[in-house]
Structure formats: structure tokens, C-alpha cells
């Protein structure tokens with residue numbers, strides 16, 4: 235296992251899908267190389283599923299042999315909008331990795347792997363005077379997590395294995411020389427619908443170079459089993475991770491925010507109000523129908539045309555008889571209901 239390294243400033247690449255470069259085509263695969271994958275990368279999310287995977291890697295030799303037999307590295311990209319509990323947990327796991335000689339890379343915006351206005355979720359909202367909404371296409375996971383991770387990964391590969399670093403050519407070069415990179419993803423049993431079809435990824439470099447693995451599904455571990463495994467290692471179980479300002483929050487999660495992170499809720503409400511104010515002209519949009527036209531409100535907030543303060547009131551009333559302990563318990567035991575596929 236390798237030692238902790240600092241992430242370096244980005245030699246950021248574009249996302250263009252490039253054909254195999256001449257440099258990579260010249261590289262010759264090692265025909266006598268071991269059939270075991272050389273590199274496994276744990277995509278760490280800071281929540282329960284990926285923490286269970288990291289603990290399995292630390293504690294279980296059979297798990298290591300089966301899922302990450304050779305080089306191993308952990309990486310997480312900061313959305314800038316995680317719960318304080320999650321940041322505290324990430325720090326704890328970073329220290330835990332250090333004590334076990336496992337490389338843990340937490341990609342924060344100051345390191346340069348995030349691009350443009352996507353240095354954090356809230357920064358994007360502020361810069362564009364917009365808000366994350368259920369009514370809009372979801373780009374946040376790609377911009378805040380996947381793109382920074384793969385920019386970093388190519389740079390990291392170039393330093394560690396000597397491949398080039400340019401438009402993902404280095405990732406392809408690595409795969410050609412050493413086999414596909416295994417990316418270990420924390421999707422628990424029962425969440426199989428979140429497993430992405432690799433053939434549908436639009437980037438050829440990705441299809442040619444990345445092989446996602448889902449050990450929790452393989453091992454039949456659901457969320458409860460992950461929580462139990464973490465607790466059995468004598469560790470506090472973290473909350474499921476997700477952005478505080480995610481439009482896919484459930485009403486229960488909104489109530490958790492209202493009770494325990496009210497100051498953030500005020501910020502979020504303010505951002506939505508600014509967005510709605512700026513786009514008042516979209517509130518009366520004429521759209522054609524079979525019989526003529528009708529007027530439609532297309533000025534969407536977090537939950538579509540229902541403003542966030544109304545949803546907050548709805549949650550407050552619905553869970554008025556829930557104790558704080560019950561709200562916390564719900565938050566701990568339910569993963570985030572985002573239908574993101576990885």
C-alpha cells in the first residue's frame with residue numbers, strides 16, 4: 235500500500251472524447267502481466283456505503299484479494315455543500331487511511347480539479363443566479379464529482395506510472411499497458427437501479443479504460459449491513475452523504491435540515507428567492523395546446539413551481555409529532571434518494 239500524497243494543482247484537461255493517441259498506440263501491453271487488475275480506485279462518497287467498502291478493505295484480507303489485489307487508492311471530490319457531519323467523517327477516514335498506509339485524496343476546489351463556476355454547488359448557483367431544481371437536467375454529479383475525479387486521476391497516473399496527461403489519453407495509455415482501472419463504487423444491495431450501463435457512457439476513453447465494480451451488491455450487503463459492519467469495527471456510523479441543497483431531498487431530510495441546520499436552510503431559501511426574482515418573466519409563458527394556447531409558470535424553484543418555504547412548512551407540519559431523535563434516526567438510516575447511476 236502506498237503512502238499519503240498531497241493533491242497537486244491541476245493540469246486540467248477538457249472533457250473531449252479523444253481517439254487513441256499516437257503515443258498510446260505505440261505503447262505495447264505487457265503480455266506476461268498478472269491477470270489481476272493493477273489498480274483499484276475507491277470512489278469515496280463520505281457516507282455509509284463507501285465507508286463500509288473502505289473498512290472491508292482495511293480489515294478483510296479476503297476482500298482485498300478479491301476486489302483490490304494490487305495497487306489501491308481512495309479519492310473523493312468535494313461538492314462544497316456536504317453536511318458538517320460528513321466533513322468531520324471524511325477527516326476521520328483520511329486519518330484512518332494514513333494510519334494504514336492507504337493513499338486518500340480529498341479533492342477540494344482550491345486544488346484546481348473543479349472547473350469554471352463549479353467550484354462548489356452554491357458557487358454555481360450564485361454565479362449563474364440559478365438554483366438546483368428537480369425540473370432541470372441534473373449535471374451537478376458530473377461537474378462536482380466525476381469530472382474532478384477523472385482530471386485528478388489522469389494527473390495522478392502520470393506521476394505514479396509515467397503515462398502522459400492530456401485529454402484522458404493518459405488514462406487510456408494506462409489501461410492499454412496494465413488493463414482497465416477498477417473503480418470501486420459504494421452502491422448497496424437494493425440500490426441496483428443506480429448501477430450504470432458502461433456501454434452507455436458517451437466517452438470512449440471511459441469505455442476503454444474504466445471497469446466499475448460494486449462489491450456490496452456482490453456480497454449481498456444492503457445499507458443496514460453496511461451500518462452494522464462499520465459499527466462492528468468500533469467506528470461511529472456516518473450519516474448518508476449528500477449535498478445540503480440537493481433538490482432530491484425527501485421531506486424527512488428537509489425537516490432534518492430545518493431542525494439541525496436552519497442557518498443553511500436560510501441561505502438556500504435566499505438563493506431560490508433571488509433566482510425566482512430574476513426570472514419573473516417566465517411565470518406567464520404561453521404554450522401551444524391542441525385547442526389553442528395556455529399560460530404556464532416556467533419559473534422553477536428547487537421543487538418546481540412550489541417555493542422552498544412552502545415545502546419547508548409542509549415538512550414541519552407533517553413531522554410535527556416526530557421527536558428530534560426520530561428525525562435524526564430517519565436521516566441516519568435512509569440513503570439519499572438520488573437516481574444517479576454510477
Ligand code: SF4
Pocket residue numbers: 313355366372374375378475476477479480481482572574
Ligand atoms: S447530492 Fe444532489 S445536489 Fe449534490 S451532487 Fe448529488 S444530485 Fe447533485
